[in-house]
Amino acid sequence: MIDQTTGEIRPTAEAWADLRARAEAHKLTAPETPEAIDAELRAIEALGFEVADFSAVVAAERYEAEKLYSAVRNRAIAKHSAERRSVAQVRALAEVDSEDAFGAWLNSKAICKHVDELLQALRSKHIGLQSTLRGVQAMIGRVSRQGA
Secondary structure (H helix, E strand, O other): OEOOOOOOEOOHHHHHHHHHHHHHHHHOOOOOOHHHHHHHHHHHHHHHHHHHHHHHHHHHHHHHHHHHHHHHHHHHHHHHHOOOOOHHHHHHHHHHHOHHHHHHHHHHHHHHHHHHHHHHHHHHHHHHHHHHHHHHHHHHHHHHHHHO
């Protein structure tokens, strides 16, 4: 993953930790002025695009992890099938031989799911802030009309 600020290539886990932390910061925000709400909306939009780009990267990594797991497991099945063993034994031994690849695949699947959930949370916050902004603007409009 390429860091948008520095241009350096960062490991996926590091990039994910950074994106997640930046998204978590938006959970607790409660801007009150139209300017602050607008700034928050723009920040969430920009972060949403970064997370969407990251989603494409981790989806590709998930696919590669699944391919690797399948290849490692199939090689292990072939290796253990060469000797006279039951199907259950061959499968069990293949699972042991491929456990690291399986773990990496499961981890990549979990990250993909979490990225999707994070995008949904950002969407929800964005929609909520849009509603808040409309309400604040309506209140400001009523106050200005009454004061005139």
